[in-house]
Amino acid sequence: GAPTISIFLKPPGVIPPGGSTTICCSCQGDNGKFVLYKKGHQLRSLELRGSRAEFSISNATHEDTGPYSCHYVDGDTVLARSETVDVMVQEFRLPKPVLSVLPGHEVVAGSYVTFRCTIAHSSAGCFLYLEGQVKTLSLLSKEQDDFNLSHVHKGNGGRYSCQCFTKGASFEWSAVSKTLDLVVR
Secondary structure: OOEEEEEEEEEOOOEOOOOOOEEEEOOOOOOOOEEEEEOOOEEEEEOOOOOOEEEOOOOOHHHOOEEEEEEEEEEEEEEEEEEOOOEEOEEEEEEEEEEEOOOOOOOOOOOOOEEEEEOOOOOOOEEEEOOOOOOOOEEOOOOOOOEOOOOOOHOEEEEEEHHHHEEEOOOEEEOOOOOEEEEEE
């Protein structure tokens, strides 16, 4: 079978103008290179370092907003294509949320874990991110501040953060919370 590519943003979330993020592409190949595409247009390529390539976006502008994907190529042959990851550049107008986890940062496999994203805003919704995942884990509305994981396993461990927004005439965003590491023993 063809190799599978994973693509994700580090750190995850919406970035502010002038901010930065890294588009990480990885796959189980040994040689070849990654080519980064935006809206179907080739941007740049990087040789494999280990099994991943990191494309940095620094001093971001609204021009950097859009869907990105990676192709893993060997010579002229495209061996695999990644999913698409969306980069969004927005001003942060909301207060920074605080992410907490109960019962704590270290839990035993099979435990029940609750993530809470707290923001000083009455009608904000929040996203929960796990670094290394393309998709946001959960959308939390204001009525529901908590994201619950029952029967956690090793795969739930990692670096989490949250980011909040309000929907008015346009979206308004908060900065991303401080990260929080969950260890599953």
